[in-house]
Amino acid sequence: MSSLNILRHFHVHPVLWVMVGIGILTGSFLQLLSIFLIVLAHELGHYGMALFFRWRIRTVMLWPFGGVMETDEHHTRPFKEEVAVILAGPFQHIWIFGAIAILDTFSILSSGFIELLYTYNIVILLFNLLPIWPLDGGKLMFLLLSHQFPFVKAQVYSLYCSLVTIVLAFGLSLFFLPFSLSTVMLGCFLLWENRLEWKQRQYAFLRYLLRRYEEKRLPVNAIHSIHVTEDLPIHQIFKQFKRGTHHQIFVNFKNNTRAIIDEGECLYYYFTLKQSSASAKELADWCAT
Structure with missing residues:
Protein backbone atom coordinates (compact mmCIF):
# COMPACT_ATOMS: atom_id res chain seq x y z
CA MET A 1 0.00 0.00 0.00
CA SER A 2 1.38 3.43 -0.95
CA SER A 3 2.16 6.08 1.65
CA LEU A 4 -0.51 8.33 0.12
CA ASN A 5 -3.22 5.71 0.66
CA ILE A 6 -2.03 5.22 4.24
CA LEU A 7 -2.26 8.94 4.95
CA ARG A 8 -5.82 9.01 3.61
CA HIS A 9 -6.85 6.60 6.33
CA PHE A 10 -5.69 8.88 9.15
CA HIS A 11 -7.79 11.76 10.46
CA VAL A 12 -7.52 14.08 13.46
CA HIS A 13 -10.58 14.44 15.69
CA PRO A 14 -11.82 18.04 16.24
CA VAL A 15 -11.32 17.63 20.01
CA LEU A 16 -7.61 17.14 19.43
CA TRP A 17 -7.47 20.31 17.31
CA VAL A 18 -9.14 22.19 20.16
CA MET A 19 -6.53 20.90 22.59
CA VAL A 20 -3.77 21.94 20.17
CA GLY A 21 -5.24 25.44 20.15
CA ILE A 22 -5.30 25.46 23.95
CA GLY A 23 -1.69 24.28 23.96
CA ILE A 24 -0.61 27.13 21.71
CA LEU A 25 -2.40 29.69 23.87
CA THR A 26 -0.98 28.27 27.11
CA GLY A 27 2.55 27.71 25.83
CA SER A 28 2.40 23.91 26.05
CA PHE A 29 2.49 23.12 22.33
CA LEU A 30 5.70 21.06 22.58
CA GLN A 31 4.13 18.84 25.24
CA LEU A 32 1.02 18.32 23.10
CA LEU A 33 3.20 17.51 20.08
CA SER A 34 4.94 14.83 22.14
CA ILE A 35 1.58 13.35 23.13
CA PHE A 36 0.43 13.41 19.52
CA LEU A 37 3.54 11.54 18.30
CA ILE A 38 3.12 8.88 20.99
CA VAL A 39 -0.56 8.47 20.06
CA LEU A 40 0.36 8.26 16.38
CA ALA A 41 2.93 5.53 17.06
CA HIS A 42 0.31 3.67 19.12
CA GLU A 43 -2.25 3.77 16.31
CA LEU A 44 0.33 2.81 13.69
CA GLY A 45 0.78 -0.39 15.71
CA HIS A 46 -2.92 -1.25 15.31
CA TYR A 47 -2.84 -0.18 11.68
CA GLY A 48 0.24 -2.19 10.78
CA MET A 49 -1.08 -5.36 12.41
CA ALA A 50 -4.46 -4.96 10.69
CA LEU A 51 -2.70 -4.59 7.33
CA PHE A 52 -0.65 -7.71 8.11
CA PHE A 53 -3.88 -9.70 8.52
CA ARG A 54 -5.36 -7.98 5.44
CA TRP A 55 -8.18 -6.26 7.27
CA ARG A 56 -10.33 -3.82 5.33
CA ILE A 57 -9.58 -0.52 7.05
CA ARG A 58 -11.90 2.44 6.71
CA THR A 59 -10.40 5.20 8.86
CA VAL A 60 -8.07 5.79 11.79
CA MET A 61 -9.30 8.68 13.93
CA LEU A 62 -6.70 10.28 16.21
CA TRP A 63 -7.95 11.94 19.39
CA PRO A 64 -6.39 12.90 22.76
CA PHE A 65 -4.58 10.01 24.45
CA GLY A 66 -5.58 7.49 21.80
CA GLY A 67 -7.46 6.81 18.63
CA VAL A 68 -10.03 4.58 16.95
CA MET A 69 -9.47 2.38 13.91
CA GLU A 70 -12.66 1.56 12.02
CA THR A 71 -12.70 -1.54 9.83
CA ASP A 72 -15.18 -3.52 7.75
CA GLU A 73 -14.55 -6.75 9.66
CA HIS A 74 -17.33 -6.26 12.24
CA HIS A 75 -16.10 -8.76 14.84
CA THR A 76 -15.87 -11.78 12.53
CA ARG A 77 -12.11 -12.35 12.55
CA PRO A 78 -10.44 -15.17 14.56
CA PHE A 79 -10.06 -14.49 18.29
CA LYS A 80 -6.24 -14.56 18.28
CA GLU A 81 -6.14 -12.26 15.28
CA GLU A 82 -8.35 -9.65 16.91
CA VAL A 83 -6.34 -9.84 20.14
CA ALA A 84 -3.14 -9.28 18.15
CA VAL A 85 -4.57 -6.17 16.47
CA ILE A 86 -5.79 -4.76 19.80
CA LEU A 87 -2.52 -5.38 21.64
CA ALA A 88 -0.33 -4.15 18.78
CA GLY A 89 -1.02 -0.56 19.92
CA PRO A 90 0.06 -0.96 23.57
CA PHE A 91 3.17 -2.90 22.50
CA GLN A 92 4.44 0.20 20.65
CA HIS A 93 5.08 1.84 24.00
CA ILE A 94 7.91 -0.62 24.66
CA TRP A 95 10.11 0.70 21.87
CA ILE A 96 9.01 4.25 22.70
CA PHE A 97 10.50 3.73 26.17
CA GLY A 98 13.69 2.59 24.43
CA ALA A 99 13.73 5.66 22.19
CA ILE A 100 13.29 7.97 25.19
CA ALA A 101 16.15 6.17 26.96
CA ILE A 102 18.41 6.78 23.94
CA LEU A 103 17.51 10.49 23.96
CA ASP A 104 18.36 10.55 27.66
CA THR A 105 21.68 8.71 27.19
CA PHE A 106 22.95 11.18 24.61
CA SER A 107 21.48 14.18 26.47
CA ILE A 108 19.56 15.30 23.38
CA LEU A 109 16.78 16.71 25.54
CA SER A 110 16.73 18.19 29.02
CA SER A 111 16.28 15.81 31.96
CA GLY A 112 13.02 17.54 32.87
CA PHE A 113 11.55 16.98 29.41
CA ILE A 114 12.79 13.36 29.39
CA GLU A 115 10.90 12.73 32.62
CA LEU A 116 7.85 14.31 31.02
CA LEU A 117 8.13 11.97 28.01
CA TYR A 118 8.37 8.95 30.30
CA THR A 119 5.26 10.16 32.12
CA TYR A 120 3.31 10.74 28.90
CA ASN A 121 4.23 7.30 27.57
CA ILE A 122 3.21 5.39 30.68
CA VAL A 123 0.02 7.44 31.18
CA ILE A 124 -1.11 6.92 27.57
CA LEU A 125 -0.33 3.20 27.83
CA LEU A 126 -2.21 2.69 31.09
CA PHE A 127 -5.07 4.95 30.00
CA ASN A 128 -5.64 2.92 26.82
CA LEU A 129 -5.75 -0.31 28.84
CA LEU A 130 -8.70 0.91 30.92
CA PRO A 131 -11.91 -1.07 30.25
CA ILE A 132 -13.51 1.93 28.54
CA TRP A 133 -15.03 1.88 25.06
CA PRO A 134 -13.52 2.58 22.53
CA LEU A 135 -10.08 2.29 24.20
CA ASP A 136 -8.01 -0.85 23.73
CA GLY A 137 -9.01 -2.12 27.16
CA GLY A 138 -12.68 -1.65 26.29
CA LYS A 139 -12.30 -3.48 22.98
CA LEU A 140 -10.42 -6.32 24.65
CA MET A 141 -13.12 -6.55 27.33
CA PHE A 142 -15.86 -6.73 24.68
CA LEU A 143 -13.90 -9.36 22.75
CA LEU A 144 -13.59 -11.55 25.84
CA LEU A 145 -17.23 -11.07 26.83
CA SER A 146 -18.47 -11.83 23.31
CA HIS A 147 -16.87 -15.27 23.49
CA GLN A 148 -18.57 -16.01 26.83
CA PHE A 149 -21.99 -14.42 26.26
CA PRO A 150 -24.27 -13.79 23.26
CA PHE A 151 -23.18 -10.81 21.19
CA VAL A 152 -26.04 -8.58 22.35
CA LYS A 153 -25.37 -9.23 26.04
CA ALA A 154 -21.66 -8.65 25.53
CA GLN A 155 -22.49 -5.25 24.03
CA VAL A 156 -24.59 -4.25 27.04
CA TYR A 157 -22.19 -5.60 29.67
CA LEU A 177 -5.65 15.96 41.13
CA PRO A 178 -5.78 19.67 40.31
CA PHE A 179 -8.60 20.76 38.04
CA SER A 180 -7.70 20.38 34.37
CA LEU A 181 -9.81 21.52 31.43
CA SER A 182 -8.29 18.81 29.20
CA THR A 183 -9.32 16.12 31.72
CA VAL A 184 -12.91 17.38 31.73
CA MET A 185 -12.97 17.53 27.93
CA LEU A 186 -11.59 14.01 27.66
CA GLY A 187 -14.15 12.66 30.15
CA CYS A 188 -17.00 14.35 28.28
CA PHE A 189 -15.69 13.05 24.98
CA LEU A 190 -15.60 9.45 26.24
CA LEU A 191 -19.10 9.76 27.67
CA TRP A 192 -20.29 11.06 24.31
CA GLU A 193 -18.61 8.17 22.45
CA ASN A 194 -20.26 5.65 24.78
CA ARG A 195 -23.63 7.35 24.30
CA LEU A 196 -23.24 7.06 20.51
CA GLU A 197 -22.18 3.43 20.78
CA TRP A 198 -25.23 2.68 22.93
CA LYS A 199 -27.58 4.34 20.46
CA GLN A 200 -25.97 2.51 17.54
CA ARG A 201 -25.68 -0.91 19.22
CA GLN A 202 -28.58 -2.38 17.19
CA TYR A 203 -26.98 -1.17 13.97
CA ALA A 204 -23.62 -2.64 15.04
CA PHE A 205 -25.35 -5.95 15.79
CA LEU A 206 -27.01 -6.01 12.37
CA ARG A 207 -23.66 -5.30 10.70
CA TYR A 208 -22.20 -8.22 12.63
CA LEU A 209 -25.03 -10.53 11.54
CA LEU A 210 -24.74 -9.42 7.93
CA ARG A 211 -20.99 -9.99 7.88
CA ARG A 212 -21.56 -13.38 9.53
CA TYR A 213 -24.01 -14.24 6.76
CA GLU A 214 -21.75 -13.01 3.94
CA GLU A 215 -18.59 -14.70 5.20
CA LYS A 216 -18.84 -18.40 4.44
CA ARG A 217 -15.68 -19.46 6.30
CA LEU A 218 -15.84 -17.94 9.73
CA PRO A 219 -13.74 -19.40 12.56
CA VAL A 220 -15.85 -21.81 14.64
CA ASN A 221 -14.76 -23.11 18.04
CA ALA A 222 -17.97 -24.91 19.01
CA ILE A 223 -21.47 -25.86 17.91
CA HIS A 224 -24.23 -24.53 20.14
CA SER A 225 -27.91 -25.54 20.26
CA ILE A 226 -30.58 -22.86 20.62
CA HIS A 227 -34.02 -24.00 21.75
CA VAL A 228 -36.92 -21.68 20.92
CA THR A 229 -40.70 -21.79 20.85
CA GLU A 230 -42.61 -21.58 17.59
CA ASP A 231 -43.97 -18.10 18.39
CA LEU A 232 -40.56 -16.49 18.97
CA PRO A 233 -39.76 -13.77 16.36
CA ILE A 234 -36.73 -14.58 14.25
CA HIS A 235 -34.87 -11.44 15.33
CA GLN A 236 -35.05 -12.69 18.92
CA ILE A 237 -33.27 -15.88 17.87
CA PHE A 238 -30.31 -13.83 16.67
CA LYS A 239 -29.92 -12.30 20.12
CA GLN A 240 -28.72 -15.71 21.32
CA PHE A 241 -25.91 -15.88 18.73
CA LYS A 242 -22.39 -15.97 20.14
CA ARG A 243 -19.10 -15.32 18.38
CA GLY A 244 -16.90 -18.26 17.45
CA THR A 245 -19.90 -20.58 17.64
CA HIS A 246 -22.04 -22.21 14.96
CA HIS A 247 -25.68 -22.52 15.96
CA GLN A 248 -28.26 -25.23 15.43
CA ILE A 249 -31.76 -23.89 16.13
CA PHE A 250 -34.35 -26.26 17.58
CA VAL A 251 -37.92 -24.99 17.11
CA ASN A 252 -40.27 -26.63 19.62
CA PHE A 253 -43.88 -26.78 18.40
CA LYS A 254 -46.98 -26.87 20.57
CA ASN A 255 -47.78 -30.41 19.36
CA ASN A 256 -44.55 -31.63 21.03
CA THR A 257 -42.65 -31.98 17.75
CA ARG A 258 -39.66 -29.95 16.71
CA ALA A 259 -37.64 -28.86 13.71
CA ILE A 260 -33.90 -28.33 13.40
CA ILE A 261 -32.68 -25.30 11.46
CA ASP A 262 -29.11 -24.34 10.63
CA GLU A 263 -28.09 -20.74 11.35
CA GLY A 264 -27.22 -20.25 7.67
CA GLU A 265 -30.84 -20.93 6.70
CA CYS A 266 -32.01 -18.53 9.40
CA LEU A 267 -29.73 -15.74 8.18
CA TYR A 268 -30.71 -16.36 4.55
CA TYR A 269 -34.39 -16.16 5.45
CA TYR A 270 -33.80 -12.90 7.29
CA PHE A 271 -31.47 -11.02 4.92
CA THR A 272 -32.14 -12.42 1.46
CA LEU A 273 -35.85 -13.14 1.74
CA LYS A 274 -36.26 -10.11 4.03
CA GLN A 275 -38.54 -11.91 6.50
CA SER A 276 -37.47 -9.77 9.44
CA SER A 277 -40.77 -10.03 11.33
CA ALA A 278 -41.40 -13.75 10.77
CA SER A 279 -41.78 -16.23 13.62
CA ALA A 280 -39.73 -19.35 14.27
CA LYS A 281 -42.66 -21.46 13.02
CA GLU A 282 -42.78 -19.61 9.71
CA LEU A 283 -39.04 -20.12 9.37
CA ALA A 284 -39.38 -23.84 10.07
CA ASP A 285 -42.25 -24.17 7.56
CA TRP A 286 -40.14 -22.48 4.89
CA CYS A 287 -37.17 -24.76 5.59
CA ALA A 288 -39.43 -27.80 5.34
CA THR A 289 -40.67 -26.89 1.83
Missing part, protein backbone atom coordinates in the same frame (compact mmCIF):
# COMPACT_ATOMS: atom_id res chain seq x y z
CA SER A 158 -19.15 -3.94 28.13
CA LEU A 159 -20.86 -0.55 27.79
CA TYR A 160 -22.14 -0.69 31.38
CA CYS A 161 -18.63 -1.49 32.61
CA SER A 162 -17.24 1.27 30.40
CA LEU A 163 -19.63 3.86 31.80
CA VAL A 164 -18.88 2.89 35.41
CA THR A 165 -15.13 3.06 34.75
CA ILE A 166 -15.42 6.50 33.14
CA VAL A 167 -17.33 7.90 36.10
CA LEU A 168 -14.95 6.38 38.66
CA ALA A 169 -11.73 7.23 36.82
CA PHE A 170 -12.52 10.83 36.05
CA GLY A 171 -14.31 11.39 39.34
CA LEU A 172 -11.21 10.25 41.22
CA SER A 173 -8.89 12.27 38.99
CA LEU A 174 -10.89 15.45 39.59
CA PHE A 175 -11.02 14.75 43.32
CA PHE A 176 -7.33 13.94 43.91
Whole structure:
Protein backbone atom coordinates (compact mmCIF):
# COMPACT_ATOMS: atom_id res chain seq x y z
CA MET A 1 0.00 0.00 0.00
CA SER A 2 1.38 3.43 -0.95
CA SER A 3 2.16 6.08 1.65
CA LEU A 4 -0.51 8.33 0.12
CA ASN A 5 -3.22 5.71 0.66
CA ILE A 6 -2.03 5.22 4.24
CA LEU A 7 -2.26 8.94 4.95
CA ARG A 8 -5.82 9.01 3.61
CA HIS A 9 -6.85 6.60 6.33
CA PHE A 10 -5.69 8.88 9.15
CA HIS A 11 -7.79 11.76 10.46
CA VAL A 12 -7.52 14.08 13.46
CA HIS A 13 -10.58 14.44 15.69
CA PRO A 14 -11.82 18.04 16.24
CA VAL A 15 -11.32 17.63 20.01
CA LEU A 16 -7.61 17.14 19.43
CA TRP A 17 -7.47 20.31 17.31
CA VAL A 18 -9.14 22.19 20.16
CA MET A 19 -6.53 20.90 22.59
CA VAL A 20 -3.77 21.94 20.17
CA GLY A 21 -5.24 25.44 20.15
CA ILE A 22 -5.30 25.46 23.95
CA GLY A 23 -1.69 24.28 23.96
CA ILE A 24 -0.61 27.13 21.71
CA LEU A 25 -2.40 29.69 23.87
CA THR A 26 -0.98 28.27 27.11
CA GLY A 27 2.55 27.71 25.83
CA SER A 28 2.40 23.91 26.05
CA PHE A 29 2.49 23.12 22.33
CA LEU A 30 5.70 21.06 22.58
CA GLN A 31 4.13 18.84 25.24
CA LEU A 32 1.02 18.32 23.10
CA LEU A 33 3.20 17.51 20.08
CA SER A 34 4.94 14.83 22.14
CA ILE A 35 1.58 13.35 23.13
CA PHE A 36 0.43 13.41 19.52
CA LEU A 37 3.54 11.54 18.30
CA ILE A 38 3.12 8.88 20.99
CA VAL A 39 -0.56 8.47 20.06
CA LEU A 40 0.36 8.26 16.38
CA ALA A 41 2.93 5.53 17.06
CA HIS A 42 0.31 3.67 19.12
CA GLU A 43 -2.25 3.77 16.31
CA LEU A 44 0.33 2.81 13.69
CA GLY A 45 0.78 -0.39 15.71
CA HIS A 46 -2.92 -1.25 15.31
CA TYR A 47 -2.84 -0.18 11.68
CA GLY A 48 0.24 -2.19 10.78
CA MET A 49 -1.08 -5.36 12.41
CA ALA A 50 -4.46 -4.96 10.69
CA LEU A 51 -2.70 -4.59 7.33
CA PHE A 52 -0.65 -7.71 8.11
CA PHE A 53 -3.88 -9.70 8.52
CA ARG A 54 -5.36 -7.98 5.44
CA TRP A 55 -8.18 -6.26 7.27
CA ARG A 56 -10.33 -3.82 5.33
CA ILE A 57 -9.58 -0.52 7.05
CA ARG A 58 -11.90 2.44 6.71
CA THR A 59 -10.40 5.20 8.86
CA VAL A 60 -8.07 5.79 11.79
CA MET A 61 -9.30 8.68 13.93
CA LEU A 62 -6.70 10.28 16.21
CA TRP A 63 -7.95 11.94 19.39
CA PRO A 64 -6.39 12.90 22.76
CA PHE A 65 -4.58 10.01 24.45
CA GLY A 66 -5.58 7.49 21.80
CA GLY A 67 -7.46 6.81 18.63
CA VAL A 68 -10.03 4.58 16.95
CA MET A 69 -9.47 2.38 13.91
CA GLU A 70 -12.66 1.56 12.02
CA THR A 71 -12.70 -1.54 9.83
CA ASP A 72 -15.18 -3.52 7.75
CA GLU A 73 -14.55 -6.75 9.66
CA HIS A 74 -17.33 -6.26 12.24
CA HIS A 75 -16.10 -8.76 14.84
CA THR A 76 -15.87 -11.78 12.53
CA ARG A 77 -12.11 -12.35 12.55
CA PRO A 78 -10.44 -15.17 14.56
CA PHE A 79 -10.06 -14.49 18.29
CA LYS A 80 -6.24 -14.56 18.28
CA GLU A 81 -6.14 -12.26 15.28
CA GLU A 82 -8.35 -9.65 16.91
CA VAL A 83 -6.34 -9.84 20.14
CA ALA A 84 -3.14 -9.28 18.15
CA VAL A 85 -4.57 -6.17 16.47
CA ILE A 86 -5.79 -4.76 19.80
CA LEU A 87 -2.52 -5.38 21.64
CA ALA A 88 -0.33 -4.15 18.78
CA GLY A 89 -1.02 -0.56 19.92
CA PRO A 90 0.06 -0.96 23.57
CA PHE A 91 3.17 -2.90 22.50
CA GLN A 92 4.44 0.20 20.65
CA HIS A 93 5.08 1.84 24.00
CA ILE A 94 7.91 -0.62 24.66
CA TRP A 95 10.11 0.70 21.87
CA ILE A 96 9.01 4.25 22.70
CA PHE A 97 10.50 3.73 26.17
CA GLY A 98 13.69 2.59 24.43
CA ALA A 99 13.73 5.66 22.19
CA ILE A 100 13.29 7.97 25.19
CA ALA A 101 16.15 6.17 26.96
CA ILE A 102 18.41 6.78 23.94
CA LEU A 103 17.51 10.49 23.96
CA ASP A 104 18.36 10.55 27.66
CA THR A 105 21.68 8.71 27.19
CA PHE A 106 22.95 11.18 24.61
CA SER A 107 21.48 14.18 26.47
CA ILE A 108 19.56 15.30 23.38
CA LEU A 109 16.78 16.71 25.54
CA SER A 110 16.73 18.19 29.02
CA SER A 111 16.28 15.81 31.96
CA GLY A 112 13.02 17.54 32.87
CA PHE A 113 11.55 16.98 29.41
CA ILE A 114 12.79 13.36 29.39
CA GLU A 115 10.90 12.73 32.62
CA LEU A 116 7.85 14.31 31.02
CA LEU A 117 8.13 11.97 28.01
CA TYR A 118 8.37 8.95 30.30
CA THR A 119 5.26 10.16 32.12
CA TYR A 120 3.31 10.74 28.90
CA ASN A 121 4.23 7.30 27.57
CA ILE A 122 3.21 5.39 30.68
CA VAL A 123 0.02 7.44 31.18
CA ILE A 124 -1.11 6.92 27.57
CA LEU A 125 -0.33 3.20 27.83
CA LEU A 126 -2.21 2.69 31.09
CA PHE A 127 -5.07 4.95 30.00
CA ASN A 128 -5.64 2.92 26.82
CA LEU A 129 -5.75 -0.31 28.84
CA LEU A 130 -8.70 0.91 30.92
CA PRO A 131 -11.91 -1.07 30.25
CA ILE A 132 -13.51 1.93 28.54
CA TRP A 133 -15.03 1.88 25.06
CA PRO A 134 -13.52 2.58 22.53
CA LEU A 135 -10.08 2.29 24.20
CA ASP A 136 -8.01 -0.85 23.73
CA GLY A 137 -9.01 -2.12 27.16
CA GLY A 138 -12.68 -1.65 26.29
CA LYS A 139 -12.30 -3.48 22.98
CA LEU A 140 -10.42 -6.32 24.65
CA MET A 141 -13.12 -6.55 27.33
CA PHE A 142 -15.86 -6.73 24.68
CA LEU A 143 -13.90 -9.36 22.75
CA LEU A 144 -13.59 -11.55 25.84
CA LEU A 145 -17.23 -11.07 26.83
CA SER A 146 -18.47 -11.83 23.31
CA HIS A 147 -16.87 -15.27 23.49
CA GLN A 148 -18.57 -16.01 26.83
CA PHE A 149 -21.99 -14.42 26.26
CA PRO A 150 -24.27 -13.79 23.26
CA PHE A 151 -23.18 -10.81 21.19
CA VAL A 152 -26.04 -8.58 22.35
CA LYS A 153 -25.37 -9.23 26.04
CA ALA A 154 -21.66 -8.65 25.53
CA GLN A 155 -22.49 -5.25 24.03
CA VAL A 156 -24.59 -4.25 27.04
CA TYR A 157 -22.19 -5.60 29.67
CA SER A 158 -19.15 -3.94 28.13
CA LEU A 159 -20.86 -0.55 27.79
CA TYR A 160 -22.14 -0.69 31.38
CA CYS A 161 -18.63 -1.49 32.61
CA SER A 162 -17.24 1.27 30.40
CA LEU A 163 -19.63 3.86 31.80
CA VAL A 164 -18.88 2.89 35.41
CA THR A 165 -15.13 3.06 34.75
CA ILE A 166 -15.42 6.50 33.14
CA VAL A 167 -17.33 7.90 36.10
CA LEU A 168 -14.95 6.38 38.66
CA ALA A 169 -11.73 7.23 36.82
CA PHE A 170 -12.52 10.83 36.05
CA GLY A 171 -14.31 11.39 39.34
CA LEU A 172 -11.21 10.25 41.22
CA SER A 173 -8.89 12.27 38.99
CA LEU A 174 -10.89 15.45 39.59
CA PHE A 175 -11.02 14.75 43.32
CA PHE A 176 -7.33 13.94 43.91
CA LEU A 177 -5.65 15.96 41.13
CA PRO A 178 -5.78 19.67 40.31
CA PHE A 179 -8.60 20.76 38.04
CA SER A 180 -7.70 20.38 34.37
CA LEU A 181 -9.81 21.52 31.43
CA SER A 182 -8.29 18.81 29.20
CA THR A 183 -9.32 16.12 31.72
CA VAL A 184 -12.91 17.38 31.73
CA MET A 185 -12.97 17.53 27.93
CA LEU A 186 -11.59 14.01 27.66
CA GLY A 187 -14.15 12.66 30.15
CA CYS A 188 -17.00 14.35 28.28
CA PHE A 189 -15.69 13.05 24.98
CA LEU A 190 -15.60 9.45 26.24
CA LEU A 191 -19.10 9.76 27.67
CA TRP A 192 -20.29 11.06 24.31
CA GLU A 193 -18.61 8.17 22.45
CA ASN A 194 -20.26 5.65 24.78
CA ARG A 195 -23.63 7.35 24.30
CA LEU A 196 -23.24 7.06 20.51
CA GLU A 197 -22.18 3.43 20.78
CA TRP A 198 -25.23 2.68 22.93
CA LYS A 199 -27.58 4.34 20.46
CA GLN A 200 -25.97 2.51 17.54
CA ARG A 201 -25.68 -0.91 19.22
CA GLN A 202 -28.58 -2.38 17.19
CA TYR A 203 -26.98 -1.17 13.97
CA ALA A 204 -23.62 -2.64 15.04
CA PHE A 205 -25.35 -5.95 15.79
CA LEU A 206 -27.01 -6.01 12.37
CA ARG A 207 -23.66 -5.30 10.70
CA TYR A 208 -22.20 -8.22 12.63
CA LEU A 209 -25.03 -10.53 11.54
CA LEU A 210 -24.74 -9.42 7.93
CA ARG A 211 -20.99 -9.99 7.88
CA ARG A 212 -21.56 -13.38 9.53
CA TYR A 213 -24.01 -14.24 6.76
CA GLU A 214 -21.75 -13.01 3.94
CA GLU A 215 -18.59 -14.70 5.20
CA LYS A 216 -18.84 -18.40 4.44
CA ARG A 217 -15.68 -19.46 6.30
CA LEU A 218 -15.84 -17.94 9.73
CA PRO A 219 -13.74 -19.40 12.56
CA VAL A 220 -15.85 -21.81 14.64
CA ASN A 221 -14.76 -23.11 18.04
CA ALA A 222 -17.97 -24.91 19.01
CA ILE A 223 -21.47 -25.86 17.91
CA HIS A 224 -24.23 -24.53 20.14
CA SER A 225 -27.91 -25.54 20.26
CA ILE A 226 -30.58 -22.86 20.62
CA HIS A 227 -34.02 -24.00 21.75
CA VAL A 228 -36.92 -21.68 20.92
CA THR A 229 -40.70 -21.79 20.85
CA GLU A 230 -42.61 -21.58 17.59
CA ASP A 231 -43.97 -18.10 18.39
CA LEU A 232 -40.56 -16.49 18.97
CA PRO A 233 -39.76 -13.77 16.36
CA ILE A 234 -36.73 -14.58 14.25
CA HIS A 235 -34.87 -11.44 15.33
CA GLN A 236 -35.05 -12.69 18.92
CA ILE A 237 -33.27 -15.88 17.87
CA PHE A 238 -30.31 -13.83 16.67
CA LYS A 239 -29.92 -12.30 20.12
CA GLN A 240 -28.72 -15.71 21.32
CA PHE A 241 -25.91 -15.88 18.73
CA LYS A 242 -22.39 -15.97 20.14
CA ARG A 243 -19.10 -15.32 18.38
CA GLY A 244 -16.90 -18.26 17.45
CA THR A 245 -19.90 -20.58 17.64
CA HIS A 246 -22.04 -22.21 14.96
CA HIS A 247 -25.68 -22.52 15.96
CA GLN A 248 -28.26 -25.23 15.43
CA ILE A 249 -31.76 -23.89 16.13
CA PHE A 250 -34.35 -26.26 17.58
CA VAL A 251 -37.92 -24.99 17.11
CA ASN A 252 -40.27 -26.63 19.62
CA PHE A 253 -43.88 -26.78 18.40
CA LYS A 254 -46.98 -26.87 20.57
CA ASN A 255 -47.78 -30.41 19.36
CA ASN A 256 -44.55 -31.63 21.03
CA THR A 257 -42.65 -31.98 17.75
CA ARG A 258 -39.66 -29.95 16.71
CA ALA A 259 -37.64 -28.86 13.71
CA ILE A 260 -33.90 -28.33 13.40
CA ILE A 261 -32.68 -25.30 11.46
CA ASP A 262 -29.11 -24.34 10.63
CA GLU A 263 -28.09 -20.74 11.35
CA GLY A 264 -27.22 -20.25 7.67
CA GLU A 265 -30.84 -20.93 6.70
CA CYS A 266 -32.01 -18.53 9.40
CA LEU A 267 -29.73 -15.74 8.18
CA TYR A 268 -30.71 -16.36 4.55
CA TYR A 269 -34.39 -16.16 5.45
CA TYR A 270 -33.80 -12.90 7.29
CA PHE A 271 -31.47 -11.02 4.92
CA THR A 272 -32.14 -12.42 1.46
CA LEU A 273 -35.85 -13.14 1.74
CA LYS A 274 -36.26 -10.11 4.03
CA GLN A 275 -38.54 -11.91 6.50
CA SER A 276 -37.47 -9.77 9.44
CA SER A 277 -40.77 -10.03 11.33
CA ALA A 278 -41.40 -13.75 10.77
CA SER A 279 -41.78 -16.23 13.62
CA ALA A 280 -39.73 -19.35 14.27
CA LYS A 281 -42.66 -21.46 13.02
CA GLU A 282 -42.78 -19.61 9.71
CA LEU A 283 -39.04 -20.12 9.37
CA ALA A 284 -39.38 -23.84 10.07
CA ASP A 285 -42.25 -24.17 7.56
CA TRP A 286 -40.14 -22.48 4.89
CA CYS A 287 -37.17 -24.76 5.59
CA ALA A 288 -39.43 -27.80 5.34
CA THR A 289 -40.67 -26.89 1.83
